[in-house]
Amino acid sequence: MRRETQHVLLLLVGGALLRIAVDDTYLRYVRPSHRWLLVGAGVVVLGLAVVAMVSDLRGHPAGARTGRMSEPHPHGRVERYVPWLLLAPVLVIALVAPPALGADAVARAGTRNLVVQDADVFGPLAEGAPLTVAEFVQRAVRDSTGSLEGRVVTLTGFAVRDGAATGLARLTIACCAADARANRVRLLGDLGVIAPDTWLRVRGTVQSGTATAATGYVPAMTVTTVDVVAAPTDPYEY
Amino acid sequence: MVCAVLLGAILLRLLAGDVPSAPALRTAATVFVAVCVQALPFLVLGVLLSGAIAAFASPAVLRRALPRGTGAAVPVAGAAGLVLPGCECASVPVARRLISQGVPDAAALTFMLAAPAINPVVLVATAVAFPGEPLMVLARFLGSLATACVMGWLWQWVGRAEWIADRARRGVTATDGANRWGVLAETARHDLLSAGGFLVVGALTAATLSVLVPAEWLDALAGRLLLAIVVMAALAVVLALCSEADAFVAASLSTLPLLPRLVFLVVGPAVDVKLIALQAGTFGRAFAVRFAPATFAVAVLCAVGIGSLILGVR
Numbered sequence: 001m002r003r004e005t006q007h008v009l010l011l012l013v014g015g016a017l018l019r020i021a022v023d024d025t026y027l028r029y030v031r032p033s034h035r036w037l038l039v040g041a042g043v044v045v046l047g048l049a050v051v052a053m054v055s056d057l058r059g060h061p062a063g064a065r066t067g068r069m070s071e072p073h074p075h076g077r078v079e080r081y082v083p084w085l086l087l088a089p090v091l092v093i094a095l096v097a098p099p100a101l102g103a104d105a106v107a108r109a110g111t112r113n114l115v116v117q118d119a120d121v122f123g124p125l126a127e128g129a130p131l132t133v134a135e136f137v138q139r140a141v142r143d144s145t146g147s148l149e150g151r152v153v154t155l156t157g158f159a160v161r162d163g164a165a166t167g168l169a170r171l172t173i174a175c176c177a178a179d180a181r182a183n184r185v186r187l188l189g190d191l192g193v194i195a196p197d198t199w200l201r202v203r204g205t206v207q208s209g210t211a212t213a214a215t216g217y218v219p220a221m222t223v224t225t226v227d228v229v230a231a232p233t234d235p236y237e238y
Numbered sequence: 239m240v241c242a243v244l245l246g247a248i249l250l251r252l253l254a255g256d257v258p259s260a261p262a263l264r265t266a267a268t269v270f271v272a273v274c275v276q277a278l279p280f281l282v283l284g285v286l287l288s289g290a291i292a293a294f295a296s297p298a299v300l301r302r303a304l305p306r307g308t309g310a311a312v313p314v315a316g317a318a319g320l321v322l323p324g325c326e327c328a329s330v331p332v333a334r335r336l337i338s339q340g341v342p343d344a345a346a347l348t349f350m351l352a353a354p355a356i357n358p359v360v361l362v363a364t365a366v367a368f369p370g371e372p373l374m375v376l377a378r379f380l381g382s383l384a385t386a387c388v389m390g391w392l393w394q395w396v397g398r399a400e401w402i403a404d405r406a407r408r409g410v411t412a413t414d415g416a417n418r419w420g421v422l423a424e425t426a427r428h429d430l431l432s433a434g435g436f437l438v439v440g441a442l443t444a445a446t447l448s449v450l451v452p453a454e455w456l457d458a459l460a461g462r463l464l465l466a467i468v469v470m471a472a473l474a475v476v477l478a479l480c481s482e483a484d485a486f487v488a489a490s491l492s493t494l495p496l497l498p499r500l501v502f503l504v505v506g507p508a509v510d511v512k513l514i515a516l517q518a519g520t521f522g523r524a525f526a527v528r529f530a531p532a533t534f535a536v537a538v539l540c541a542v543g544i545g546s547l548i549l550g551v552r
Contacts, residue, residue, distance in 0.1 A: 001431075006431055010427065010431070017275065017279075026275065028268065029272035029276070034276065034279075037280075038275060038279060041278055045282060049427070052427050082436055082519060083434065083435040085435040085436075086435055086438060088442070089275070089438060089441070092267055093271060096267060098267035100268065101269075103261075109453050112457065174482075174485075174486035175479075175482055176272040176273065176480065176483065177268055177272035178445075178448060178479060179479050179486060181486075181487065181490045
């Protein structure tokens with residue numbers, strides 16, 4: 001690969017990192033705090049490319065010398081072409097910008113909720129309080145004080161297929177979308193037909209005793225209202 | 239050439255119209271981009287450190303910093319891993335540069351295995367993910383440190399210098415004062431290009447496998463300790479999670495005993511598909527085909543040994 005090509009490649013990589021960090025695109029892939037790492041990395045990558053271009057243009061002795069160092073290695077054929085692969089994420093980001101994980105990822109993660117063993121005492125809830133789907137599942141599975149019993153809560157998530165019925169799900173990520181875990185809730189009530197991946201805000205009450213090992217820790221919720229809402233800017237829970 | 243590829247891709251976009259419609263492909267594409275953009279900042283940190291070592295840490299300085307005998311240098315290098323807060327991608331270029339600056343192979347490889355597994359960020363993340371099990375943090379720390387040291391001593395005992403490709407040893411010849419920043423930038427640029435390409439190979443593999451590996455694997459494991467250990471070790475390799483995130487995934491698999499989950503945490507930062515690709519690119523294929531399976535075996539044994547001592551069989 002010629003040096004000029006390497007510079008263009010690095011400019012593209014740095015540009016792609018900055019591109020997803022300037023708006024909310026990066027939230028589809030990583031957690032919010034990662035934004036500054038992306039900005040920093042993008043700036044450094046652009047900087048490395050610019051420094052090398054400037055030093056090449058000046059015919060700088062150091063650039064030329066270390067340039068020789070990097071070029072004519074007796075690399076194998078494979079190694080010589082590997083830097084080209086850096087184009088792959090750039091192209092995928094520029095052309096496809098894949099959406100946040102949704103119903104397909106939930107379906108792939110099996111049928112059970114993987115509940116982190118966190119606490120067994122939770123604070124009291126206000127009537128109609130908005131909860132994350134993860135906390136709703138946590139409380140339904142673990143809470144020994146029964147704070148959810150008879151309590152109307154509001155959940156936001158996307159529709160998934162639950163057998164023939166519709167369920168609600170949301171993904172929790174720790175670092176990036178590769179480590180996403182699904183939290184599902186069964187929805188009981190007349191919902192009509194809702195396509196998977198439709199974002200919903202549901203109000204309802206947990207049906208007691210449903211989040212057990214037998215149901216795979218998937219609580220059921222008796223739904224009073226369902227609203228179709230716009231996808232949130234931040235599609236994951238943390 | 240780049241322009242041609244871009245033009246071709248844009249044409250393809252216009253012809254194909256929309257986003258790939260197959261859900262599996264979309265999920266894999268998201269995971270691919272996620273692994274890339276998650277790991278790239280840490281790789282950039284790694285190549286900058288690598289450049290700084292090339293420019294500012296002369297072989298003489300590094301020799302003074304380490305104990306004279308390689309046997310003693312190995313645990314020191316392992317403990318030095320405590321101070322590099324990053325994911326595993328950062329440590330590969332750093333280890334390569336340490337080798338080219340004359341650090342013994344065994345010590346550099348120990349550092350490479352220890353740094354991503356025992357740095358403070360990872361240990362804190364583990365403590366947060368396992369709030370009721372403080373011993374998990376200790377077990378992870380000791381298991382990973384033991385893996386790194388055993389691999390270092392093993393390399394010193396049976397490893398051969400020629401398994402590491404010559405290009406990994408080639409240092410930067412010019413460190414004549416004024417031009418050190420130039421050396422830093424050029425080294426970082428070069429390392430980023432070669433390691434970045436291999437990172438993409440790893441991300442592609444991880445994305446593909448994340449779609450192909452069925453979740454039912456995990457459901458079948460409850461109550462079978464030995465099988466659970468084997469499957470969790472294999473999952474750590476194929477999923478290629480960031481070492482700062484794997485504890486949360488392990489914590490969520492609460493139907494499994496702690497021991498297989500510890501194996502998952504010790505194997506993951508030491509050997510996974512992304513790291514195998516990076517190591518093959520950095521040190522050569524002859525290195526990777528020997529080092530990766532050996533690390534896998536050592537990591538599983540260390541995790542099981544230390545885990546059953548500290549956590550018991552549960």
